[in-house]
Amino acid sequence: MDAIKVENLTKNFDGVIAVDHISFSIPVGELFGLLGPNGAGKTTTINMLATLIKPTSGSGEVAGYDVKQDRDHVRRSIGVVFQEPALDTKLNGRENLEFHAMMYGMGREERRERIDEVLQLVELTEKEKVLVENYSGGMKRRLEIARGLIHKPQVLFLDEPTLGLDAQTRRHIWDYIKKLNKEGGVTIILTSHYMEEADFLCDRIGIMDNGKIVAMDSPEKLKNILGGDVVSIEIDGDTNDLKRDLDTRDWIKTMTQHENCLSLTLESGERRIPEIILAAQEKGVVVACVHLRKPSLEDVFLHYTGRTIREQEASQAEKNINFMHSRMGRRR
Amino acid sequence: MIHRAAIYVLWLREMKRFVRSKSRIIGALAFPLFFLAFLGLGFRRMVIPGLSEDINYISFLVPGILGMSLLFSSTFGGLSVLWDREFGFLKEIMVAPVSRVSIVLGRIAGGITTALIQGLFILAISFLIGFRLSSLLVLPLALIFMVLISVTFLGLGLIFASKMRDMQGFSIVMNFVIFPLFFLSGALYPLENFPVWLRVLSSIDPLTYGIDGLRGIMIGQSSYPVVFNLGIMVAFSLIMIFLGAYFFEKSESV
Numbered sequence: 001m002d003a004i005k006v007e008n009l010t011k012n013f014d015g016v017i018a019v020d021h022i023s024f025s026i027p028v029g030e031l032f033g034l035l036g037p038n039g040a041g042k043t044t045t046i047n048m049l050a051t052l053i054k055p056t057s058g059s060g061e062v063a064g065y066d067v068k069q070d071r072d073h074v075r076r077s078i079g080v081v082f083q084e085p086a087l088d089t090k091l092n093g094r095e096n097l098e099f100h101a102m103m104y105g106m107g108r109e110e111r112r113e114r115i116d117e118v119l120q121l122v123e124l125t126e127k128e129k130v131l132v133e134n135y136s137g138g139m140k141r142r143l144e145i146a147r148g149l150i151h152k153p154q155v156l157f158l159d160e161p162t163l164g165l166d167a168q169t170r171r172h173i174w175d176y177i178k179k180l181n182k183e184g185g186v187t188i189i190l191t192s193h194y195m196e197e198a199d200f201l202c203d204r205i206g207i208m209d210n211g212k213i214v215a216m217d218s219p220e221k222l223k224n225i226l227g228g229d230v231v232s233i234e235i236d237g238d239t240n241d242l243k244r245d246l247d248t249r250d251w252i253k254t255m256t257q258h259e260n261c262l263s264l265t266l267e268s269g270e271r272r273i274p275e276i277i278l279a280a281q282e283k284g285v286v287v288a289c290v291h292l293r294k295p296s297l298e299d300v301f302l303h304y305t306g307r308t309i310r311e312q313e314a315s316q317a318e319k320n321i322n323f324m325h326s327r328m329g330r331r332r
Numbered sequence: 333m334i335h336r337a338a339i340y341v342l343w344l345r346e347m348k349r350f351v352r353s354k355s356r357i358i359g360a361l362a363f364p365l366f367f368l369a370f371l372g373l374g375f376r377r378m379v380i381p382g383l384s385e386d387i388n389y390i391s392f393l394v395p396g397i398l399g400m401s402l403l404f405s406s407t408f409g410g411l412s413v414l415w416d417r418e419f420g421f422l423k424e425i426m427v428a429p430v431s432r433v434s435i436v437l438g439r440i441a442g443g444i445t446t447a448l449i450q451g452l453f454i455l456a457i458s459f460l461i462g463f464r465l466s467s468l469l470v471l472p473l474a475l476i477f478m479v480l481i482s483v484t485f486l487g488l489g490l491i492f493a494s495k496m497r498d499m500q501g502f503s504i505v506m507n508f509v510i511f512p513l514f515f516l517s518g519a520l521y522p523l524e525n526f527p528v529w530l531r532v533l534s535s536i537d538p539l540t541y542g543i544d545g546l547r548g549i550m551i552g553q554s555s556y557p558v559v560f561n562l563g564i565m566v567a568f569s570l571i572m573i574f575l576g577a578y579f580f581e582k583s584e585s586v
Binding site for chain 1: 335338340345348349352353419420421422423424426427428429430
């Protein structure tokens, strides 16, 4: 069964197409990631699935309910942690959770129990009486994750769950997310523009760019599309013999030489390194240095979009500014 | 579809926020109290045309200032949706499995309560500077008018909040909606002194009937019969609340 099913989902903001006919489905229990630069359409996708904005066209189903027709059932089935904090800073931690639990129609006993439970999970039990305006960024984030869990959602949306957090807190939150998914069986959809985050957490990743999903698979398979690892060796001596020898081995996909450095593309590079060194020794070539590089999702993104995520963000920022100017000119 | 728990918790949140923001309470009270004190004391001995001789200016002014306080606090209460949008909390409210009507009702319940508390506080202060009701029994009737005024302008605030994207338009609403409504209502002077065209304008201002009704009840002098004022205010509050809920439902929450 699918927790989420999306077909040709599209959102058009006054002529700017934020999400462009995307289709995908996510089976129950999966930890799925939408990866892409700012402005790729990830948050808009989440907002449509969470019933906060109406799709321009296409359809979406969450936990078996249509996001256009059956909004209340969708709302009942999901938990959402938004990209920007959505807490009432004039209430304390526990009051924020109480508010949420009552909005979800939970009884007094159940509320107390669940709130104690989630506060413990995110280690905020001691801070429950502190006004949220005095929380640090990491504490706010943890409180929001706790809040998303109170009503035991079947599907949890996490929009940039670790944006702007320090490395230690990020690590903590990653652990919660993993645990929730593996032990709690919650289907999780997260968005991120941190490559290492998506790589570490997700069972499957959809790469989004300019409102479209350009690739979707497990992180491993996505990286394997690039042909595997890159092994670079620095060598002294005549290389021609060695290159002729290596040419005969069919597990080497590509070979390029740059001065005295030989770069080979191959799968499971770490297992092939001894073989390569042995071959070099046989041909009387001295290997001075070996370097193994696993392809990252950054390389995958580059492969699919022709740009690195950083470049993409720079150009998107430019677009946003132009877009804002045009809106301001019209509206104010 | 009415979710009572949701209405209650939205009201409760408003109460907690109200009690915790001392500066907001003081700010909301200071403005009408300054009006009351300075206008009331400054014009105390003035003979105001249109005002019968056995009513002093302070008695005339108190219901007006009460209406003013309700106008401001209720419109701001409706506009507070914008604050929630600005601080992201609106998303938390809107993503909950609760009917939009319940959300509007919860906001209104909170808005009425805070507006009434402020109104009663102003009434208490005005007793200190010499204002007297004809009898304490009229207080419940006055409360009905206060609720109707509050509901009307909560609806108005909600309409603006649903149509505005951010706080930028706030001062426009303040200067071109709230202040004209206040000055046209006859809160500070008898409307009989207005030229005809201004009287026409003030006759479409809900606050005119709210304040006139309060005067009729509290000091026994009004331009229209109290029952007429009551009918008009009931109609206004129903229309405004319906429109407020309608636009709120239509607006996108992010």
